[in-house]
Amino acid sequence: MFSYYFDLALRSLKRNPVLTGLMIAAIAFGISACMTTLTVFRAMSADPIPTKSHQLFAPQIQNSAPTETNPGDDGFASQLTYQDAMALMQAHAAMRQSALYLTDLALRPTDSAQKSTYEFTRAAFSEFFGMFDVPFQYGSAWSAQEDADHAAVVVLSSDINNRVFRGQDSVGKSINLNKETYRVVGVLKPWKPIPHFYDLHVLPFGESDALFIPFSHAIEKHLIMDGSMACPTTPPKPDWEGKLQSECTWVQFWVELPTKADADHYRAFLNNYASEQRGTGRFTWPAHTQLRDVPQWLAYNAIIPNEVNILIMVSLGFLLVCLMNAMGLMLAKIMGRAGDIGVRRALGASRRAILSQFLIETAVVGVAGGLLGLLLTAVGLLTARSLLPTDFVLLTHLDAIDTAATVVFAIAGTMLAGLYPTWRAMRVQPAWQLKAAQ
């Protein structure tokens, strides 16, 4: 039966190539516009660390007077002060924790033909690597002792290791950064969490960190911060020490809290810490702290640009119009064949049979629309990638899920649009049609 209806569907579609083409094109365009924008959105809103996103938290402490706060703000800076970050590090109240900041180190190649470059360098504590499940190719993280010793050690990204050491195991070798010799302790496998959740201040979808060095070492060497800094009050002194003692916020801080109980404890600890600061007279306002996990942190920082949301809205509207269009065309096509249907009904076809026949015809249109839509989506993504800045569209690509989703959406949408026309076909009165076509 199925193959017969399938054959009928093909014949019917071939009989009216213009209408068929219009239908398929409408569905394909609608689906591809939607899938293009949704793929971009999905890439941007993906969970950057799915296995642990509910166990990693960014604490916030209100360190500016409520009178300094703009109306509508929650009183929090999005980063911590150096003094708070160090206090939390010393308290060691979480399973793992690390203060972070971004700096740049000059990488001067021994081979003079290559250009000197500045590389994004993440100043971190040794627990950073375990906390974020950072994958190592060679070696490992530096030790807690090296943190304490302000050691000149470095972990290289795979890119840097490929460039400087041609991908060889470089653990134990030396590398010259900012005219200083660092010892390589580890080399990462390619690692690029998207979005760059642990520091959203520098291009959340852009380049990743190239080098990792101990935080204590970076502070000792006065390596300047490459990122954003907010100062609620003027620093006590206009120099490095003044910056460390100031209320300026510029340090990112992450903790790992495996269970809900851990998180609750840490919340209490944070509040306690803020209360102590009030006790010492540093804060003149009640303790106000916050602890957000990765998804909450990403939502809080609203990193998806409005442009992407608007494009999604527009493409959903476009899909809606395309489906309405396909529905109208299908109605036209099916009702144009009311005579045929009447004959089939008169010859004994049941309503059910008519229903299946046209559902199959609709499905064929849906599949064709979906396949064409897939092709157009691929083209659309390529275009989007060339049109939009790289930190905006990043690695948008069609994966298996997107591919399947495109085709399934196309078929589902077409079937939905085909319901009414099919119902109308089913209701065709055989006698009336036969009389009309006498």
Next chain:
Amino acid sequence: MRIHPILAAMTRNKFGAILIVAQMAVTLAFITNSFALIEQRVAWSARPTGLDEANVFVIRVSTEPHEDLEARRTGELAALRNLSGVLDAYITNDYPLQGRGWSGSVSLSPDQKTPSAQTAHYLGDEHALNTLGVTLIAGRNFTPEEVTTVRDDALPTARILIVSKALANTLFPKGDALGKTVYKGGAVPAQIVGIVDRLQGPNFAATGRFSTFAENSIITPHRPINQYPDFMVRVQPGHLAEVMRRAEQTLLKLDGEMILSSVSMEQARAKAYLGNRGLVTMLLSISTALLLVTGFGVVGLTSYWVTLRRQQIGIRRALGATRLNILQHFQRENLMIAATGALVGAILAVAMNLWMVQRFEMVRMADSQVLGGALLLLILGQIAVFLPARRAASIPPALATRGG
């Protein structure tokens, strides 16, 4: 021609008519909103910075932490200024179209709770105005004696400043800003000594906090001295590319360890508005596709109606209706449907716009944009319906007697 036969015919095809109305309504809602956004973004990207953009470039330099930073920077600046083809140069903290930079608030009194305005904060010496190519419309430039150096991490305070006209008008709507005293984040009074016609802040995002004061800027008489100077350079017209190359070589000759990259203001502009241009292109293509799809939908459904009504059309022709009458029947029918769609669409467009303004910092739509969109849709309907309508008009009267 009366409306009645059209309405009578339409009620027999309610669903098809409703489909077209709905399609046109949604199309109108989306294209008007898209056009509003496109218009705003195109205008936003076209805003002049106030600089002599064609002849200005910046060299972003990273150097080692030397003891004699000031002597080095002074020497490098002198070398750049002496380069043939260079009109002027200075060291800045930020530049327009950079994307991020210093900003702060300005108040009219030291103890004001809410600042009077937000503004970008540029540092520059007496060469800044000439290098940027901005036009001084009132007051004077800084004198060399007024310029002080600011080292890393120091907070520059100034007794005098030059402001952009936009900021001057925000602070002093009466237009008497020159010579007035303002407070730049603190208790230190600063006098406005000059007003420039236009000087854009370094942020270029069309939405967000910074877009609310994009044209507000101040220059304070400071020469930043640090490891990471940005040299602004203005060249004689027509020599940009060549001077850029020579300027880099000149700096490298002074310090071979420098890591530097140059960018012309035109390159900075292209990079800054790449995202905007992408958005506009995507919105334009989706809008065009939307109109096309709706147009073809009208063609398809009308063709179907024509087929359905062949016999009735034949009868009307036999009863004396001219070809033109038949053509007009379909044209008017479509006009009525499209007008209904446009009306529903206009309401939908405004509702959607209000929602998006709240939710996504969308621009508010102008009434003329809705009207224009509606008109476009009516025209589109008339064009789309023409082919099937002409086919209907060519149905011979004999069809009435022959039967389907």
